[in-house]
């Protein structure tokens with residue numbers, strides 16, 4: 001038996017793992033106590049990944065649809081067939097008739113990222129979609145406007161702060177996002193142990209809030225107003241500090257915040273003016289404070305304003321660009337510069353056909369993808385390639401998505417499973433999993449409170465006929481006769497580089513500044529990770545800001561364009577008959593793709609209500625409910641929880657699996673697609689970020705049947 005250090009690539013924490021292998025098989029995955037950052041921390045999803053690696057539901061061979069059913073084919077046939085169809089569709093209808101959807105796991109595989117980019121440019125399509133518009137595009141769009149690059153996000157200096165203000169995140173379960181921080185709870189507890197404060201703003205008393213800090217219950221989708229009221233207090237009580245010499249838009253910010261006094265927002269947020277004032281004072285006076293907002297804010301209506309207000313709050317209290325606050329870490333390599341090179345921050349010169357959206361990080365909003373397929377005319381999407389994604393469950397209105405997919409001439413899924421999207425595919429190509437790929441946590445590089453790098457070789461060879469996604473993209477481009485990156489010269493150079501040095505040869509040179517002339521040797525010598533120098537003095541505003549003015553732009557108009565709309569929510573009557581939907585991730589689930597494990601003991605899918613709302617609506621635990629929004633309706637049993645705030649209903653996403661997906665045990669466990677309650681199409685999307693609303697959706701709840709199962 002042999003033990004190899006590697007790391008988990010399911011979420012942003014990138015925890016160190018030890019893989020026990022024998023004869024090319026993985027026997028077990030264990031926590032790596034020597035990992036430089038995770039230090040032996042893992043979650044059960046990581047250590048139990050062997051079950052998915054070996055799962056009988058995995059796609060192990062290429063599949064093609066024949067007379068309505070997916071059947072096994074060979075790689076040569078599949079690549080030849082898909083390549084020829086891509087070429088024919090492109091020749092007939094132009095490059096934009098081919099769409100790509102890139103799902104969340106792509107973020108954790110450097111080769112998939114580089115190769116998918118090479119492939120998109122080979123096709124030459126503008127119809128490129130990502131999970132970002134379901135998750136975090138508000139952060140990309142706002143950072144680009146305020147800080148000059150979509151890839152720049154000063155990170156919570158979690159180990160040196162004295163005040164952590166968390167909104168819309170539940171790191172005990174999720175490890176959060178836009179920060180690479182395993183051991184969240186331990187690190188939050190350490191803040192309290194050194195006399196600091198942790199405040200968790202969430203409509204639910206989450207697993208995190210039950211473990212550490214003060215919980216502040218908030219009415220869903222009102223955080224932007226709360227954050228502005230904190231800034232209001234800072235200005236009003238003259239609590240601001242720091243140097244504003246590298247900032248534009250302070251007066252506009254002041255004017256905006258003036259409209260959101262604690263007294264004005266208390267009715268909407270459900271938080272007393274006294275408590276808001278106290279929070280603002282403590283945040284401003286702390287010796288080092290950060291504010292971290294995550295998906296519970298991003299997926300709401302005012303994600304842009306909330307992220308801008310987070311940055312502004314840190315800035316006006318002297319906590320932006322400082323140790324103990326939000327600190328930009330250059331880390332191993334400057335991702336912002338790389339991002340710029342690959343066009344991440346390019347001024348977009350194109351717009352979507354549906355809804356006239358500008359791309360964010362080059363990508364269009366996923367919620368318009370069904371319309372781009374269903375609406376006839378020039379540029380209509382006729383072929384779609386989905387890699388590591390499952391938009392039928394993760395995006396709004398899966399039913400409409402499914403309808404659109406069935407209209408495609410070609411629909412290819414590159415995945416580990418026949419997921420709910422692949423259930424409509426013409427071809428399914430078997431992908432590797434992270435144990436079968438080499439990697440380094442490139443996306444995390446600028447999101448690390450402790451900057452480090454780690455290299456892992458593939459732990460084992462791919463099983464059966466699984467293939468690395470990067471290779472699949474390269475082969476598909478060749479089969480379609482299209483040069484990678486859209487250039488014959490680039491195609492030849494990249495293919496030669498990869499032939500000689502593998503995919504890693506494309507990224508290793510970028511690590512030289514941080515790791516010296518032989519980065520791979522250094523990383524291989526230190527298989528538990530290499531920590532590099534941490535920025536301890538804020539250098540971002542002085543040296544690295546990417547805006548044209550070379551100043552932090554506090555008030556770019558597009559970011560704040562919905563301020564009047566936000567202000568109008570302050571008048572809304574508190575006792576509306578509707579409840580508001582909130583998200584709820586599960587410890588052993590991961591979006592839509594980890595519920596299918598026969599040994600999982602996760603609770604049944606349910607709608608979680610507060611006792612007060614249950615009483616008011618005459619609902620008992622286990623009653624079957626009909627939950628409806630303006631966009632759709634679902635039926636689920638009720639769960640009643642003291643932890644849910646009155647007015648909110650929490651429903652996990654990623655359920656409602658297609659009967660033809662390979663996730664048989666998840667299908668047997670039941671559940672429905674909560675995103676049937678979310679609006680698809682261009683009208684309900686944020687105009688700047690293309691984010692769709694997944695939380696804060698107003699829903700009506702009625703009891704349709706009592707159940708004997710209530711205990």
Ligand SMILES: Nc1nc2c(c(=O)[nH]1)N[C@H]1C(S)=C(S)[C@@H](COP(=O)(O)OP(=O)(O)OC[C@H]3O[C@@H](n4cnc5c(=O)[nH]c(N)nc54)[C@H](O)[C@@H]3O)O[C@H]1N2
Pocket residue numbers: 011012104135167168169170171173174175176177201202203204206218219220221222223294295296297300581582583584585586587588589590591695696
């Ligand atoms: N176990 C597990 N881990 C995961 C995932 C998973 O599915 N399962 N998914 C991964 C992915 S892709 C991501 S992006 C990250 C996300 O990581 P997080 O952003 O931490 O996501 P959640 O755990 O869903 O936490 C969001 C919190 O927002 C709260 N919330 C909902 N609405 C509001 C609101 O209006 N205001 C406030 N203040 N809070 C609100 C919810 O109650 C919830 O507690 O997690 C990653 N990690």
Ligand SMILES: Nc1nc2c(c(=O)[nH]1)N[C@H]1C(S)=C(S)[C@@H](COP(=O)(O)OP(=O)(O)OC[C@H]3O[C@@H](n4cnc5c(=O)[nH]c(N)nc54)[C@H](O)[C@@H]3O)O[C@H]1N2
Pocket residue numbers: 102103104105109131134135295387388389390391393394395414415416417419431432433434469583584590591592593652653654674675694
């Ligand atoms: N209601 C609601 N909806 C949400 C959210 C929410 O909080 N509430 N969260 C949103 C968020 S944050 C996100 S990121 C999106 C996710 O949206 P998506 O990325 O579209 O969906 P996932 O469910 O993460 O599906 C990932 C797919 O990748 C496959 N996969 C996993 N690992 C690999 C791999 O190594 N290689 C390949 N080729 N495939 C792999 C899995 O089998 C699965 O089919 O969902 C969003 N949807």
Ligand code: SF4
Pocket residue numbers: 008009010011012013014015041042043044045046047175182
């Ligand atoms: S927290 Fe769990 S899923 Fe995330 S990287 Fe660590 S072990 Fe993997």
Ligand SMILES: [Mo]
Pocket residue numbers: 104135177
């Ligand atoms: Mo996500």
